[in-house]
Amino acid sequence: MGNADLSKETLPYVPVPRIAPELLAFLDQNFPDRCAELSQGLPEIYYQAGQRSVVKFLIRIFEEQNEHVL
Numbered sequence: 001m002g003n004a005d006l007s008k009e010t011l012p013y014v015p016v017p018r019i020a021p022e023l024l025a026f027l028d029q030n031f032p033d034r035c036a037e038l039s040q041g042l043p044e045i046y047y048q049a050g051q052r053s054v055v056k057f058l059i060r061i062f063e064e065q066n067e068h069v070l
Helices: 001-009 021-030 042-065
Strands: none
Touching: 021 042
16 A cells, blocks of 8 residues: 555544643653754654654644633
8 A cells, every 4th residue: 555545545533632731731841842952863853853743732732622711
């Protein structure tokens, strides 16, 4: 199966679960938004950037879920 075949697949809809603020605090503490250090290699920098991009994604979802909550 090539990449072109994947784009034709229809995945079932999975609703986004509620994201707890405690989970975001935990992830933010363990995967902080920080600058790369000169001693790090590119694979490590990319790995940490990937971790942080997941945290940012979840923060964005959390903000959307709580946008209209009073």
